[in-house]
Amino acid sequence: MTRLCTGGRIEVICGCMYSGKTEELIRRMRQVMIARQPCRIFTPRRDTRYSVGHVASHTGAKLEAYPVSSIHEVLAAADDVQVAAIDELHFLEDRPEEILAGCQALADRGLRVLVAGLDQSYRAEPFPGMMQLMAVAEQVDKLYAICVRCGAYATRSQRLIDGRPAPADAATLVVGGLELYEARCRACYEPAC
Numbered sequence: 001m002t003r004l005c006t007g008g009r010i011e012v013i014c015g016c017m018y019s020g021k022t023e024e025l026i027r028r029m030r031q032v033m034i035a036r037q038p039c040r041i042f043t044p045r046r047d048t049r050y051s052v053g054h055v056a057s058h059t060g061a062k063l064e065a066y067p068v069s070s071i072h073e074v075l076a077a078a079d080d081v082q083v084a085a086i087d088e089l090h091f092l093e094d095r096p097e098e099i100l101a102g103c104q105a106l107a108d109r110g111l112r113v114l115v116a117g118l119d120q121s122y123r124a125e126p127f128p129g130m131m132q133l134m135a136v137a138e139q140v141d142k143l144y145a146i147c148v149r150c151g152a153y154a155t156r157s158q159r160l161i162d163g164r165p166a167p168a169d170a171a172t173l174v175v176g177g178l179e180l181y182e183a184r185c186r187a188c189y190e191p192a193c
């Protein structure tokens, strides 16, 4: 017997800061909107860089979004959509296993689940939630920024305090922009100490 394909899938867009993750999420969601597919974009409340209720890229591109703190709020607000997008996934407050289970449940329901987030912390360590999702995703795209020191492809987010690398024992999640983070390549990245 032929089994109906539900179209459920997980797409992960990852990379360091300024690599264009939000731009790419917005690009894909604009296509979804042009196709008039029921959709919703979710943004963690913890990400306070822009006005609440929007996802916005560093270039100013912007779409309306639904603020959430946890993956459970996403699950509760995704009943009527075909496509669910979550920006800055690393800011969700759940344990990595819960994020994984939540995204899997959405895709198993037949949703296209688009997720964008940092793959590494400022300490250049993998973010467990993103790592686990990448393993099960149907599609993973890793984007690159440009290293502000040498112009090579950057894969790391350098956190700076007064121009010096932030200490290793600082909080893992600190919201900030160009005043706090630089895109750097492996060679130019200065480890937190």
Ligand code: ADP
Residues within 6 Å of the ligand: 015, 016, 017, 018, 019, 020, 021, 022, 023, 024, 056, 057, 058, 059, 144, 145, 146, 147, 148, 183
């Ligand atoms: P992300 O969501 O990955 O942090 P955004 O989509 O918000 O990235 O913004 C990407 C944009 O940031 C680029 O198109 C570019 O205009 C800008 N930008 C600023 N600094 C850099 C950099 N060092 N390398 C590449 N793009 C940068």
Ligand code: ZN
Residues within 6 Å of the ligand: 147, 148, 149, 150, 151, 152, 184, 185, 186, 187, 188, 189
């Ligand atoms: Zn460099």
